[in-house]
Amino acid sequence: MDNKIQLACLLLCISLLGKPSSAVEPVKPVKRPSGVCQDETIICTGSYMSEFKCPKINQRFCTDLHHIRSTGECDGDFPIITRDSWGARTPLKPLGTMGSNLSYFIIHHSTGDSCSNRKMCLKKMKDTQEFHQKPTKGGGKGFDDIGYHYLIGGDGTVFEGRGGRAKGAHSPGYNHRSIGVCLLGDFTKTLPTTDATTSLKRLHACLQIKGVLSVNNSVFGHRDVRPTECPGSKFYSSLHEKFGDFWHRISPEIWTNCRANGGTCLDVTKVECEGRWKTGLCPGPTEIKCCIPE
Structure with missing residues (x-):
């Protein structure tokens, strides 16, 4: 009786091993979209897709559409x-x-x-x-x-x-x-x-x-x-x-216009200029002016 049970188990295992598992899906190749391999120094009309390889170095695959x-x-x-x-x-x-x-x-x-x-x-x-x-x-x-x-x-x-x-x-x-x-x-x-x-x-x-x-x-x-x-x-x-x-x-x-005149941008309400103030050369609020030394 034990031998019959062992034989039945063995046959069952063999039959299960012979069947593909329904949980494993075959790998489907990604469909290559329409496009061309072109020199990578050219702007692509659509998108470059790095997963699709090109035969020459310094080339990339350019699709017709944007991805x-x-x-x-x-x-x-x-x-x-x-x-x-x-x-x-x-x-x-x-x-x-x-x-x-x-x-x-x-x-x-x-x-x-x-x-x-x-x-x-x-x-x-x-x-x-x-x-x-x-x-x-x-x-x-x-x-x-x-x-x-x-x-x-x-x-x-x-x-x-x-x-x-x-x-x-x-x-x-x-x-x-x-x-x-x-x-x-x-x-x-x-x-x-x-x-x-x-x-x-x-x-x-x-x-x-x-x-x-x-x-x-x-x-x-x-x-x-x-x-x-x-x-x-x-x-x-x-x-x-x-x-x-x-x-x-x-x-x-760095502020080119003020620096070009040898000045520094300062807040007129907080400091005195040891020279003369010049407007229009500094960024920010109106109280920020360029102080040009005498």
């Missing part, structure tokens, strides 16, 4: 669209790197047309990189890559530019120690959308949590560190209220 993905940096609050998603070409040269706990968060506007939906903003991203990498003799900026670390569309979408670790090309004197963020559009006479400014503040907060920015960082407009109208007069006047104690927490170290 939107997040960098994962701030996914707890909002996504940051990857460079591959918007079709970015590789930098013309390797970019320098920055450390962590940076002290400066500098805000820009792109000028030109704004974008109100993702499709428009994706095109604006490609156009911006094209303009930034175009040689200066051809009317471009002559940068190795798009100059900003992050860019934000009118619909609130945040795009990865250089990302939070690469040295920027947006504010000379600060490029190696700041995060430069650009809102897409011209905000000289109009304000950015609420969606865009909400994403700007969320990005500022997220980068502190991630350790990219110091919790004691200082927020500037581009005009605070360069002789420019950027990020637009209307927008600039609203930034103090939006960023509170972060706004000018640290005084700008």
